[in-house]
Amino acid sequence: MGSSSSSSSSSSSSILLLLCVSLFSFILITHQLQPSQTQVLxxxxxxxxxxxxxxxxxxxxxxxxxxxxxxxxxxxxxxxxxxxxxxxxxxxxxxxxxxxxxxxxxxxxxxxxxxxxxxxxxxxxxxxxxxxxxxxxxxxxxxxxxxxxxxxxxxxxxxxxxxxxxxxxxxxxxxxxxxxxxxxxxxxxxxxxxxxxxxxxxxxxxxxxxxxxxxxxxxxxxxxxxxxxxxxxxxxxxxxxxxxxxxxxxxxxxxxxxxxxxxxxxxxxxxxxxxxxxxxxxxxxxxxxxxxxxxxxxxxxQGTPPAALFSxxxxxxxxxxxxxxxGSLPYHLTCGSVLGFVDISTNRLTGGLPSCLTSDNRLVKFGGNCLSVDPQHQHLETYCKEVHKKSSSKDIGVLIAVIGGVGIVMILLAYGFLVLYRRYCQQRASEQQLVPKALPENSASGFSSEILANARFISQTAKLGTQALPACRLFSLEELKEATNNFDQSAFIGEGSMGKLYKGKMENGTYVAIRCLALFKRYSIRNLKLRLDLLSKLRHPHLVCLLGHCIDTGEQDDYNVHRVFLVYEYVPKGNFRTHLSVDSQEKGLIWSDRLAVLIVVAKAVQFLHTGMIPGFFNNRLKTNNILVDEHQIAKLSDYGLSIITEEIEKNEAKGEGQKWQITKLQDDVYSFGFILLEALVGPSVSGRGEARLLNEMASLGGQDGRKRIIDPIVLTTCSEESLSVVISITNKCISPESMSRPSFEDVLWNLQYAAQVQATVDGEQK
CATH class of the missing domain: 3.80.10.10 (Ribonuclease Inhibitor)
Known part of the structure; x- marks a missing residue:
């Protein structure tokens, strides 16, 4: 009987111990972080x-x-x-x-x-x-x-x-x-x-x-x-x-x-x-x-401070x-029992200092008034009274002077306007029939001369990471001619709607790219320099660096045109579009590499939008303008030129692609959507059947549609989730309704998420 009781007691203890261990293990398990949360930390x-x-x-x-x-x-x-x-x-x-x-x-x-x-x-x-x-x-x-x-x-x-x-x-x-x-x-x-x-x-x-x-x-x-x-x-x-x-x-x-x-x-x-x-x-x-x-x-x-404040x-x-x-504070002013610090200095107070403000248990500052105590640190009483009188009479005098002054000014302005109108208006009207009218300094872009002169980076943090980039400077026309052998055809790189582009070699051996622009004289030289100076402030690791500029003010064939030369760093490894093509010297980029390029370019565009006041929009976003340097780092070129050209790219497409052309280039999100599209389907998007291709975008939700349209390199190197995220944001970017398009911030977030998903899949496959 005792043995049975002992055995039962031992069994109960074992069960109790097992329950305690299980409960403790459960507590540990329930408080242990999910692996994904640990990875986030x-x-x-x-x-x-x-x-x-x-x-x-x-x-x-x-x-x-x-x-x-x-x-x-x-x-x-x-x-x-x-x-x-x-x-x-x-x-x-x-x-x-x-x-x-x-x-x-x-x-x-x-x-x-x-x-x-x-x-x-x-x-x-x-x-x-x-x-x-x-x-x-x-x-x-x-x-x-x-x-x-x-x-x-x-x-x-x-x-x-x-x-x-x-x-x-x-x-x-x-x-x-x-x-x-x-x-x-x-x-x-x-x-x-x-x-x-x-x-x-x-x-x-x-x-x-x-x-x-x-x-x-x-x-x-x-x-x-x-x-x-x-x-x-x-x-x-x-x-x-x-x-x-x-x-x-x-x-x-x-x-x-x-x-x-x-x-x-x-x-x-x-x-x-x-x-x-x-x-x-x-x-x-x-x-x-x-x-x-x-x-x-x-x-x-002004006025006398309420006595109740002190109590x-x-x-x-x-x-x-x-x-x-x-005014004067009442001599029998009452001070609160916990009032320990009072400062009434540098005012116009007169009279004596109330007794409660002379107590030893509180610190009181009262210098710079006209009080009757501590004359060494007070003004004469006449000082405070004179100021008060002057201010009262001055208000009336100022009012009379303002009314009279306004009347005189209005009369003079009216007279001056009549004189100027008679002298110049008819003359200007005849001149405008012969000479194209120049745009005002604060032209349609919204960049007034004042904004241009006072534009600043929101924070110098916008320049972080660009300390190694050379400062922008002025070039002489002679330097540029020497660098390009007087703009010889052998230095010619290409030509587009933004002027000719030449490759040059400077005296120190550095290669540069020189863009030649012919700009109508819609601005004065001063205003043009302000705009170029603002453009030169843009510094970002993923923007092609503007090294300087030159304004040709010499004799020209067309007296109504400025010749402006923009000098950029030379980026040697071609543009993003060529790296998408299987016909290029190297095999087309895989999906993760395409995402990396898209993300850094999106960062650069977001910097253009938010890194400076005012922001830069209408940035000519195309795969041809995304260049790749010798370290395989992507950089955006031809950005910010709208500040000096204010020209929207004309529709140059013909035939089937005419309806597809970007008609709202000012919307960088819309333009970036076509860069995303080209990253998905390959460079053929710019060459044939653009309207048909856009109509087929709706079919990308299904596997058959993707196999028919998406670049095979993308299909064989992407995860399904990563690809779906980019397809979704691409569709939103190229929506014909501007209100339906996402913010650029959302575009960037989706690309980063797609890259994270892809990186996780790639890591699991290794």
């Missing part, structure tokens, strides 16, 4: 160029979720997926100045591409918290960030992001915290923030955001923190009393120039210094009973310095 680590904070993953490569957390790295997992990723880098936002540009010296290298990075991030579909601070991330944040639809917190502070804040963020309905501090965003503050109904924390400090303060922000009912300090936000600040949950309002160091608005009563911190606020401090500020920190310094506020029950910091406040 390792890919992110590679794209971020192996930050030190991620070195700990080397020890936990099989179970990254259980790696120890630190201030530099935190990762959380739930149900085999990553839900939280926080990384703090060591790449500060310090920049150096060179030639008028701010050059980030702590960015990731030129190999980093933010589109690919965000594409990788978007595979973490269950991510709720993402914080990547001081990582050196640079580029224009792509709209595809919205694919992280589960995000509740997004923090990309202290990086080098530029351009506009992506509009698609407005669709991230779960977002509660958005922090983009310390970047180079330079668009306007978006109007769509109110679509983020759960947003409680919005911080865009220390950027270059401009434009008017969006009133839509006042409709974000749950907002508790709003920080837009150190930007260039201008105009009127609307009443904000509807933001009943707002505790922190930080708008200091902007260009706001209205009167102070009505503020919500629950505010704890208000930072409005270094703006241009005017008028008096509203009496409504007496109701801010939760207020602890108020800074209104360095504005143009607010929770106020501890009050800064009213460097305004135009006047």
């Amino acid at each position: 390792l890919q992110l680590r590679k794209q971020l160029e192996y930050p030190k904070s991620m070195d700990v993953w080397d020890k936990y490569s099989r179970d990254i979720c259980h790696s120890p957390s630190s201030p530099q790295l935190t990762i959380s997992c739930e149900e085999n997926s990553i839900t939280e990723l926080k990384v703090m880098g060591d790449k500060s936002r310090k920049v150096s100045e060179f030639d008028g540009f701010a050059i980030p010296n702590q960015t990731l290298s030129e190999a980093f591409f933010i589109d690919s990075f965000v594409t990788t991030l978007s595979r973490l579909t269950n991510l709720r918290v993402l914080s990547l601070v001081s990582m050196g991330i640079w580029g224009s944040l792509p709209d595809k960030i919205h694919r992280l639809y589960s995000l509740e917190l997004l923090d990309l502070s202290s990086n080098f992001l530029f351009g506009s804040i992506p509009p698609k963020i407005s669709t991230m309905g779960r977002l509660r915290t958005l922090t983009l501090d310390g970047n180079f965003f330079n668009g306007t503050v978006p109007e769509w923030f109110d679509s983020l109904s759960k947003l409680t924390f919005l911080s865009l400090r220390e950027n270059k955001l401009k434009g008017r303060f969006p009133s839509s922000i006042c409709r974000i009912k749950k907002l508790t923190v709003l920080a837009l300090s150190q930007n260039k936000v201008s105009g009127k600040l609307p009443d904000m009393d509807s933001l009943t949950n707002l505790h922190v309002l930080g708008l200091w160091d902007n260009q706001l120039d209205s009167e102070l608005p009505v503020l919500p009563k629950g505010l704890v911190t208000v930072l409005l210094s270094k703006n241009s606020f005017s008028g008096e401090i509203p009496q409504q500020f007496d109701e801010l009973v939760q207020l602890q920190h108020l800074d209104l310094s360095f504005n143009f506020l 607010l029950p929770n106020i501890s910091y009050l800064n009213l310095a460097s305004n135009q406040l006047s």
Whole structure:
């Protein structure tokens, strides 16, 4: 009986132990990352160029979720997926100045591409918290960030992001915290923030955001923190009393120039210094009973500050310095019990200093007024009173002077207009019958002389990776003649709608390509030089480098034409189209190589669109204009020429292909769609039956249609999924309805996805 009882007890213990082991194993299994999630993390680590904070993953490569957390790295997992990723880098936002540009010296290298990075991030579909601070991330944040639809917190502070804040963020309905501090965003503050109904924390400090303060922000009912300090936000600040949950309002160091608005009563911190606020401090500020920190310094506020400000029950910091406040503070002014700092210096205050401001338990600054205390650091009382009198009389005088001045100016302008009209109009009318009319300086392209002169890169990060490229310079006509043996036929390469092209050899032995353009004198020489200077600023690893230019201002046969010579680097290995053909000296490119070319060209085009203000469109996108250098690197040529030609390529096709010709060359997405089509079917797309081929594009969804149309090299070297992705985006690009075409960003994302899929398949087959 005892033996049986012992055996039963032993059996129960074994079962209990087995259950515990099974439960523990189950817990481990349920918290172990999916292999795909681990691969995403390792890919992110590679794209971020192996930050030190991620070195700990080397020890936990099989179970990254259980790696120890630190201030530099935190990762959380739930149900085999990553839900939280926080990384703090060591790449500060310090920049150096060179030639008028701010050059980030702590960015990731030129190999980093933010589109690919965000594409990788978007595979973490269950991510709720993402914080990547001081990582050196640079580029224009792509709209595809919205694919992280589960995000509740997004923090990309202290990086080098530029351009506009992506509009698609407005669709991230779960977002509660958005922090983009310390970047180079330079668009306007978006109007769509109110679509983020759960947003409680919005911080865009220390950027270059401009434009008017969006009133839509006042409709974000749950907002508790709003920080837009150190930007260039201008105009009127609307009443904000509807933001009943707002505790922190930080708008200091902007260009706001209205009167102070009505503020919500629950505010704890208000930072409005270094703006241009005017008028008096509203009496409504007496109701801010939760207020602890108020800074209104360095504005143009007038009048006597409300006495109740000093006695607010929770106020501890009050800064009213460097305004135009006047009048006298009451001697029996009451100060709040926790008020520890007061600055009323550099105003126009008179009278004595109230007794509560002389207390030893608080710091008070009051120099630069006309107070009766500490005369060594005060102005004479007449100074403050005279200023007040002058300002009052000056307002009336200015008004009278302005009215009188406007009247005189209008009379003079009217008289001058009549004189000029009589003297020149009839003469100009007769001249216009003989001489073609020149276009105005701010011609149809939208590039005014002012824009041309002030055009700048959104960020110097746009030049990263191009430091080795030579600076653009002016060439003399004699240099170019010597390089081409006076433009001898032996140096002639080809001719197209954009002029003749010659191969030249410079004195130092460097080979160049020289494009000769004959341009109607629609611009002055100055305006033409501005346009060429803007074109010369384009530097990208996948753009054929413009080395310089020459404007022939000598005697010419046609007095109405400028001769312009553009000098480019010479790219020796032919164009993309020849590398697609099996008839070329080398076998046609396989699918993965074609994708690689398409992606780098798409990157170059996206740079042309977004890397400069204003962007460059109508970039003559053709396979013939994609060149391959001796290192098998693809580069786009003939880009940006619309800025000086403003000519749209004419339809030169005849017969069957006439309807197929690109009639909207200004749409780079549409043009790029035909590059994709040619990459799919081979160079025959440009030679025969283009209309018929487009009609058959619909059949590419089936295997029979693909076998009939797709280039055999592609069919034998591609995966089905990769090919389907490219076919789909090609169909969208060449849609006859422009509104149906994808953004260039979407085109690039699809190509990168197709390349990733293909790389995975190729890796499995090795």
